[in-house]
Amino acid sequence: GAVVSQHPSWVICKSGTSVKIECRSLDFQATTMFWYRQFPKQSLMLMATSNEGSKATYEQGVEKDKFLINHASLTLSTLTVTSAHPEDSSFYICSPSSGGRTDTQYFGPGTRLTVL
Amino acid sequence: DAKTTQPPSMDCAEGRAANLPCNHSTISGNEYVYWYRQIHSQGPQYIIHGLKNNETNEMASLIITEDRKSSTLILPHATLRDTAVYYCIVRVGGSSNTGKLIFGQGTTLQVKP
Numbered sequence: 001g002a003v004v005s006q007h008p009s010w011v012i013c014k015s016g017t018s019v020k021i022e023c024r025s026l027d028f029q030a031t032t033m034f035w036y037r038q039f040p041k042q043s044l045m046l047m048a049t050s051n052e053g054s055k056a057t058y059e060q061g062v063e064k065d066k067f068l069i070n071h072a073s074l075t076l077s078t079l080t081v082t083s084a085h086p087e088d089s090s091f092y093i094c095s096p097s098s099g100g101r102t103d104t105q106y107f108g109p110g111t112r113l114t115v116l
Numbered sequence: 117d118a119k120t121t122q123p124p125s126m127d128c129a130e131g132r133a134a135n136l137p138c139n140h141s142t143i144s145g146n147e148y149v150y151w152y153r154q155i156h157s158q159g160p161q162y163i164i165h166g167l168k169n170n171e172t173n174e175m176a177s178l179i180i181t182e183d184r185k186s187s188t189l190i191l192p193h194a195t196l197r198d199t200a201v202y203y204c205i206v207r208v209g210g211s212s213n214t215g216k217l218i219f220g221q222g223t224t225l226q227v228k229p
Binding site: 004006034036043044045046049091093095104105106107108109110112 | 160
């Protein structure tokens with residue numbers, strides 16, 4: 001399968017600070033990037049979809065000004081959680097895709113964010 | 117929202133086959149059925165996908181009914197490392213060439229010694 005990395009794997013920050021999470025597709029070009037978050041004991045929830053070089057499309061209820069997504073290259077996308085609060089503590093997972101309806105979609109290992 | 121229904125949990129004895137069912141009665145003709153699993157605190161792992169024919173790979177087999185309204189994922193010889201949450205997902209796409217994967221609650225499979 002495809003190789004996807006996320007950095008950092010975990011982060012602890014103070015309330016009010018911003019945190020940037022990187023997602024890299026190491027062996028293919030990701031024209032599309034999906035960002036998910038997962039709260040404890042819950043399923044993955046899609047936050048946003050971004051295409052390389054374009055603005056991200058956010059799912060209903062996800063604040064675009066709080067969760068900044070940059071997809072400037074075909075191998076790197078970043079998610080910045082701005083002014084983080086304890087309720088933003090979650091497991092954030094990226095999923096790059098090279099496109100195509102039958103394309104197999106792979107996932108990163110996830111980033112555990114804890115906001116104190 | 118996810119368009120699939122799965123039992124919340126299942127048990128399986130180690131070494132036996134694990135059969136995980138999924139209902140997707142509203143599936144469209146051009147939508148694929150994907151299966152992923154998630155081991156605790158890791159990203160989802162792709163298992164298998166199919167359109168209408170049965171599929172098999174090194175991890176599992178996927179059996180899709182003729183009317184495509186349900187499917188079964190089969191792990192032929194379950195091991196303790198197969199304990200995970202298994203997600204059955206119908207790929208949403210419409211006219212887009214990049215479909216979103218929308219996760220439901222999945223089935224928690226517990227493989228027991």
